[in-house]
Amino acid sequence: MTASFSRSLARMIxxxxxxxxxxxxxxxxxxxxxxxxxxxxQNHTPAPAEQNTADEILEAAHITPPQPDPCETLGDLIxxxxxxxxxxxxxNYKERADxxxxxxxxxACHNLDLAWVLDTLGQAQxxxxxxxFIMPQPSGTRNWQNFKGRFIQTNRIxxxxxxxxxxxxxxxxxxxxxxxxxxxVMGILGVETVFGQFTGNHRIIDALATLAFDFPQGRxxxxxxxxxxxxxxxxxxxxxxxxxxSVRGSYAGAMGMPQFMPSSxxxxxxxxxxxxKIDLHNSAPDIIGSVANYLAAHGWQRGLPPTLxxxxxxxxxxxxxxxxxxxxVPTFTIQELEQHGVLVDASANExxxxxxxxxAFIALENGTDxxxxxxxxxxxxxxxxxxxxxxxxxxxVVEMGNAIAKAYAGNMPSKVAVPH
Numbered sequence: 001m002t003a004s005f006s007r008s009l010a011r012m013i014x015x016x017x018x019x020x021x022x023x024x025x026x027x028x029x030x031x032x033x034x035x036x037x038x039x040x041x042q043n044h045t046p047a048p049a050e051q052n053t054a055d056e057i058l059e060a061a062h063i064t065p066p067q068p069d070p071c072e073t074l075g076d077l078i079x080x081x082x083x084x085x086x087x088x089x090x091x092n093y094k095e096r097a098d099x100x101x102x103x104x105x106x107x108a109c110h111n112l113d114l115a116w117v118l119d120t121l122g123q124a125q126x127x128x129x130x131x132x133f134i135m136p137q138p139s140g141t142r143n144w145q146n147f148k149g150r151f152i153q154t155n156r157i158x159x160x161x162x163x164x165x166x167x168x169x170x171x172x173x174x175x176x177x178x179x180x181x182x183x184x185v186m187g188i189l190g191v192e193t194v195f196g197q198f199t200g201n202h203r204i205i206d207a208l209a210t211l212a213f214d215f216p217q218g219r220x221x222x223x224x225x226x227x228x229x230x231x232x233x234x235x236x237x238x239x240x241x242x243x244x245x246s247v248r249g250s251y252a253g254a255m256g257m258p259q260f261m262p263s264s265x266x267x268x269x270x271x272x273x274x275x276x277k278i279d280l281h282n283s284a285p286d287i288i289g290s291v292a293n294y295l296a297a298h299g300w301q302r303g304l305p306p307t308l309x310x311x312x313x314x315x316x317x318x319x320x321x322x323x324x325x326x327x328x329v330p331t332f333t334i335q336e337l338e339q340h341g342v343l344v345d346a347s348a349n350e351x352x353x354x355x356x357x358x359x360a361f362i363a364l365e366n367g368t369d370x371x372x373x374x375x376x377x378x379x380x381x382x383x384x385x386x387x388x389x390x391x392x393x394x395x396x397v398v399e400m401g402n403a404i405a406k407a408y409a410g411n412m413p414s415k416v417a418v419p420h
Contacts, residue, residue, distance in 0.1 A: 071109035074231060075224030077101055078213060090214035091126030099213060106231045112238055120234065120244050124209035130202065131216040133251040144364035144373055144392060151191055151396045152403055159195045160186050160404035163284070170272065170285045178292040179302030184380075185291050187401030188387060189257055196257040199281065200250035208233055208253045208262075229253055232262035240277055256280025257287045260294075268294040298386040299379060303352060306381040306398050308344050308359065310374050315341035323361040328377060328385050328394070330358035337361060337376070344376045362391050 070077070081098040093099045099121050107114040164171065164186060171182035193199050211226035233253070237244040249255040255265065260280055269278040272289025279286050315323070319340040323332065334344050334354060342361060346354045360382065363372040375381075375395065384394035 070105055072228075073224075074102060074105060074212075074227035077105055078223055078227055082213070086214060090131075090210070093124050093126075093209055093213060094122035096213070099209075102212070102227065102230075106234060110231065110235050110238075112234060116238070117234060120205065121209060123245055124205045125203075126214055127202065127206045127210045127251075130207045130210045130251045131214065134211060134219075134222075135216060136219055141367050142365040142392070143367040144395070145366050145370070147392050148396055148399060152399055156190045156194050156400065157403050157407050159197065160190045160400070161407050163189070163195045164404065164408045167284045167288060170288045174272070174288045174292040177289070178296040178300070180292040180295045180300050181401075183401030183405040184295065184306070184384070184397065185288055185401075186404045187397035187399075188291055188384075189287070190400045190404060191393070191397050192259045193257050196281075199248070199256060199259070200254070201248050202251050203245065204233060204247045204249050204253050204255060204262075205244050207249070207251055211252070226253070229262050232266050236262055236266050258291050258294075260290065264294060265290075268297055294387065295383055298383045300383045301379050304357070304378050304380050305349060306378055306384060306394070308346055308349075308354075308376040308378065310342060310376055311345045312343040313341065313374050324363055326360060328360050328362060328382055328389075328391050330360045330377065330379050330382055332359050332361060333357065334359065342374075342376075364391065364395060 068076075078098045078101075081101040083097055086092075086096060086098070100118065103114060103117040103121055106112060107117050164182065168182075171185060174185060175181050189195050208226055208230040212223060212230045215221055215223045215226065230253075234244065236242070237247070247255060250259060252261075254261055256279075258280055260269065265278065265280065268290055269280065269286070270289035270293045271278050271286060273283055273285035275283070278290070280290060323337070323340055323342065332340075333356060334346060337344055337359065344359065346352075357378060360377040362375050362377050362381075364375065365372045377391070377394070381394050381398070384397050385391065387393070387397075
């Protein structure tokens, strides 16, 4: 329980414990904790020498503090019941106490058949490769031009043009429904899996069980996250009647052409073709609709471009640091950027009033030898980073979408120049 929450609850208790609560309510709401705690202590327990803490006030009033929701603390449950042998011998999920405790809690929270959950988890296998891949990679020098060159390639653009031609009606429908333009959906699908060419070959049940029950030591513990994702995966496969041992995807548990994690699949997956199921592996309409729905649900603004070009940038080091501090979060208006010496070109959006639009001033580093590329990111740029929290990722999605759109419209040569 946080201290602020405890204090607020304690003030509420003072009011409800008083016979004159109706009279004192206003003073309870507007007064810092003063004599109230002592009064409660006198009514129930001997007053301590020092001022009572909020938790002591609750205890004195014979009120049990709110307990954590067991459905939201699956990671804690795993840590509390994990056998010591699992630290040296991971796996063996059929026999482990933490797996059984997890299964019982998930079954109770989501009304799943316990025998089915236990049987499914018992057939999961520890994957050393998953534990290896999830570890942090050596961090090199960030270089936007090199990063972009790995994605803006002929094969991806050609695959995108083909996918667009086959599914242009669904892309148009998604834009009409969710406000997300086709080029952004195309950019995400091209970056994530080259339109389904590389979706991963790891069994999802193995990947998620490995990371939930045997998250590797040596980096910040993400047991909580993957325990929740494993629970969501079980819920989804049960709801959609999908064999849980059959689904394959990335080493981290992402699935299908758009690489949705189970929580995203449950919350944002769309049966866009109306066939009664959500299929992000084989149904282009579901894939398109789900990506557009995800972005819309995270705040996509219809008609707003994700970035605006910067015409001129001449600012002091102090101003530069102040502008870059919020990172990808839209913070500054065009006028505020101008006051720091940054001019933004909004001429391509004459039909929109950009006066109060918040922008992020973003530096895309180009190693140590070249200066960064600077861009102004809008709310929609920030929304793309909800898919993958990286300015490089969001920008390459934008550029991938633009490249495919130009090729689709026939405005590019048959072979695309690949940046070096």
